[in-house]
Amino acid sequence: xxxxxxxxAILEAAERLYAARGFAxxxxxxxxxxxDVNLAAVNYHFGSKDELIAELFVTRxxxxxxxxxxxxxxxxxxxxxxxxxxAIFTALIGPTLRGCLGPEKQxxxxxxxxxxxxxxxxxxxxxxxxxxxDHLRRFAAAMRRTLPDHDEADLFWGIxxxxxxxxxxxxxxxxxxxxxxxxxxxxxxxxxxxxxVGVSVLALTGRAKLRA
Amino acid sequence: xxxxxxxxAILEAAERLYAARGFAxxxxxxxxxxxDVNLAAVNYHFGSKDELIAELFVTRxxxxxxxxxxxxxxxxxxxxxxxxxxAIFTALIGPTLRGCLGPEKQxxxxxxxxxxxxxxxxxxxxxxxxxxxDHLRRFAAAMRRTLPDHDEADLFWGIxxxxxxxxxxxxxxxxxxxxxxxxxxxxxxxxxxxxxVGVSVLALTGRAKLRA
DNA sequence: GTCTATAGACTGATAGAC
DNA sequence: GTCTATCAGTCTATAGAC
Numbered sequence: 001x002x003x004x005x006x007x008x009a010i011l012e013a014a015e016r017l018y019a020a021r022g023f024a025x026x027x028x029x030x031x032x033x034x035x036d037v038n039l040a041a042v043n044y045h046f047g048s049k050d051e052l053i054a055e056l057f058v059t060r061x062x063x064x065x066x067x068x069x070x071x072x073x074x075x076x077x078x079x080x081x082x083x084x085x086x087a088i089f090t091a092l093i094g095p096t097l098r099g100c101l102g103p104e105k106q107x108x109x110x111x112x113x114x115x116x117x118x119x120x121x122x123x124x125x126x127x128x129x130x131x132x133x134d135h136l137r138r139f140a141a142a143m144r145r146t147l148p149d150h151d152e153a154d155l156f157w158g159i160x161x162x163x164x165x166x167x168x169x170x171x172x173x174x175x176x177x178x179x180x181x182x183x184x185x186x187x188x189x190x191x192x193x194x195x196x197v198g199v200s201v202l203a204l205t206g207r208a209k210l211r212a
Numbered sequence: 213x214x215x216x217x218x219x220x221a222i223l224e225a226a227e228r229l230y231a232a233r234g235f236a237x238x239x240x241x242x243x244x245x246x247x248d249v250n251l252a253a254v255n256y257h258f259g260s261k262d263e264l265i266a267e268l269f270v271t272r273x274x275x276x277x278x279x280x281x282x283x284x285x286x287x288x289x290x291x292x293x294x295x296x297x298x299a300i301f302t303a304l305i306g307p308t309l310r311g312c313l314g315p316e317k318q319x320x321x322x323x324x325x326x327x328x329x330x331x332x333x334x335x336x337x338x339x340x341x342x343x344x345x346d347h348l349r350r351f352a353a354a355m356r357r358t359l360p361d362h363d364e365a366d367l368f369w370g371i372x373x374x375x376x377x378x379x380x381x382x383x384x385x386x387x388x389x390x391x392x393x394x395x396x397x398x399x400x401x402x403x404x405x406x407x408x409v410g411v412s413v414l415a416l417t418g419r420a421k422l423r424a
Numbered sequence: 425g426t427c428t429a430t431a432g433a434c435t436g437a438t439a440g441a442c
Numbered sequence: 443g444t445c446t447a448t449c450a451g452t453c454t455a456t457a458g459a460c
Contacts, residue, residue, distance in 0.1 A: 130386065130387060164381070172376075
């Protein structure tokens with residue numbers, strides 16, 4: 001009970017501080033002060049600063065991944081086993097973008113934390129991301145069912161590019177806003193998702209359609 | 213002379229070590245040991261660890277940006293003031309990708325350093341990237357000359373997405389290789405550039421052509 | 425100006441008492 | 443499970459030698 005309280009207090013304080021100020025600027029002493037626990041408690045419960053960050057990232061990432069697979073499942077059922085290509089891409093990038101973009105004022109600590117994780121990309125987080133491969137292969141499999149005759153490598157490039165566009169939009173929305181002088185609306189999440197999905201679908205099917 | 217030697221020795225050692233082991237794992241003590249200079253010399257010549265990293269990044273980045281603008285200029289001259297869209301995108305992403313991808317064995321320390329900068333993205337580097345906006349606006353201007361009637365925001369989204377795909381390919385080539393089980397050839401730099409350029413051009417012109 | 429030796433403040437991690 | 447005390451390691455700052 002008391003153990004749980006300490007553990008939870010650390011997690012909450014860490015997420016809040018990391019979300020607000022980033023990983024580099026927040027020390028373990030900042031966290032234990034905010035959580036009102038002892039310094040050594042972090043190492044006792046999590047092992048190290050990196051493992052604390054990893055724990056937070058895994059927890060939040062699992063939620064997103066579950067949403068993605070859920071949307072994919074719905075899309076496949078709606079299509080009788082073969083999901084629309086656009087629906088597959090939407091399932092892949094929608095949950096992340098909806099969580100990370102949108103009106104700045106109403107972003108939760110969890111969302112802000114995930115944005116930091118995208119931007120700063122510290123070692124513990126990179127390690128976890130490298131183990132996401134199996135998860136992504138499910139989307140490749142869904143695409144293969146929809147486009148059984150399509151070149152295999154193209155499908156993987158399609159996933160790679162869709163994630164790239166989504167990720168970079170979360171990461172660097174500031175630069176895009178500055179560069180376009182406000183012409184690109186970064187609060188219109190649905191519009192951004194549709195835009196990335198549109199490009200991704202076109203990249204896979206466009207050349208063929210243009211030839212026809 | 214002697215001043216130059218110390219300064220240069222620090223820069224060379226830092227670039228080599230950062231390229232090999234990343235920013236987080238290399239301390240200033242590692243650098244001064246490799247360069248055989250005194251610890252305080254780094255602060256004397258560069259001010260801080262962050263400013264040393266920034267100096268390296270700016271130097272290498274200027275070379276890439278010059279290549280980009282040079283390619284853009286050639287493309288505009290070839291088209292009599294209006295460059296082909298594909299040539300604009302190639303000028304934008306080609307230099308970076310040629311520098312960072314390709315056979316792993318023959319990558320220079322400079323190339324490996326820039327890959328690290330893409331992946332780890334420490335604070336001093338992020339600051340510099342945010343000031344690249346003016347440079348990117350030149351590509352937007354070139355696109356406006358080629359597509360004068362096109363929606364303004366679309367052009368910025370096009371640049372944003374092209375950079376996203378290029379950047380992510382440098383950043384996460386490992387994951388793509390694993391996910392595709394080798395089906396995506398990451399040593400074929402020209403092919404990758406062509407692929408990203410193709411998607412980018414299609415994203416801007418595809419919908420219009422499909423309607424026609 | 426260039427460089428060195430040294431000291432300082434801060435970090436994450438840990439051993440051992442409670 | 444919690445805490446105090448302390449560790450070795452980090453970057454930075456400065457006084458002074460060359």
